[in-house]
Amino acid sequence: MGRILVFANQKGGVGKTTSAVNTAASLGILGYRTLLVDMDPQGSATGGVGVAKKSLRYTVRDLLAGGCRAKEAILATSFQNLSLIPANATLAGAEFDLLGVEEGVGAALAEALGSVRSGYDYILINFPPSLGMLTVNALAASDGVIIPLPCEYYALEGLTQLTLTVARVKKRFNPRLVTTGILVTMYNGRLSLSAQIMAELEKHYRDRLFRTTISRNVRLCEAPSFGMPVYYYDKSAKGAKEYTDFARELLTRA
C-alpha cells in the first residue's frame, strides 16, 4: 500500500515543488513505484517532469470533481518508475467546485487516490501555494507531512500557522496524519548565517530535522525548464546527489 506524503508549507519559494519532483524521481531511480500528484494550479510539478500543461485530457481537478477515475488521470512520464497526475490553471476552479460538496469537501483527494494506492510504493503530493480547499485535500489524503524549510532568516515565519492547519486537518479529516520531518533546503555552507540558522533549527526541532540538507544549487533551478528532474538533467549535480540521499533517508522514516 503506497505511503502518501505531502511537501507542505504555505509559503512560496521554499522548495516544495523542487523537493516533490526530485524526491519522486530519486525514489523511482531507487526502484520504488512512485506517483507524483500535482495540486498546484501553476502546474509546476507537471512541467517539471516534462508533461505539457496545455491539452491535458484529465487533471487533478477532474479527479476532485468526480469527473474521472484516478486511473484515468495518471500519465506515464519519461522517467524511471515515475507517474503523474497532472495539474494546470483549471485547478484554480477546484476551490469553487469543492465549496458545494458539503460532506466530502476535504476528503475528495483521499477517496480518489484510494483506488490506485496499492499500485505504488510512494505517492508524493506537490502542495498548492496558498491555504484553501486544495491544501485541506492534500493534507487529508496524506500519511505524512514533509516541511521544506529554506535555510534563511524568515524561514520559521508561518511555521506556527502550518502546524495549526495540520493539527486541524488531522482532527477533522485524517487522524493518521503525522509530521514526517523538516527538510532544510537552500543551504549555503559558505555563509556563516546558514550555520547559525541550522544551529537554531537544531535547538528547536532536533528530532524532526532530516539529517540530509539540500544545498543551494543552480542545476535545481535549471532542470525544470528542460522538463527534467535534476538527476536526469545533470547526474553529477550536487542537487542530484542530495535528493537521492534524502530519498534514502526518507525510506528509513516513512
Ligand code: ADP
Ligand atoms: P515552492 O514550490 O515552495 O514555491 P520551488 O521549489 O518552486 O518552491 O522553488 C522556488 C525557486 O527556488 C525555484 O525557482 C527553484 O528553482 C529554486 N530552488 C528551489 N530549491 C533550490 C535550491 N536548493 N537551490 C537553488 N534554487 C532552488
Ligand code: MG
Ligand atoms: Mg511550488
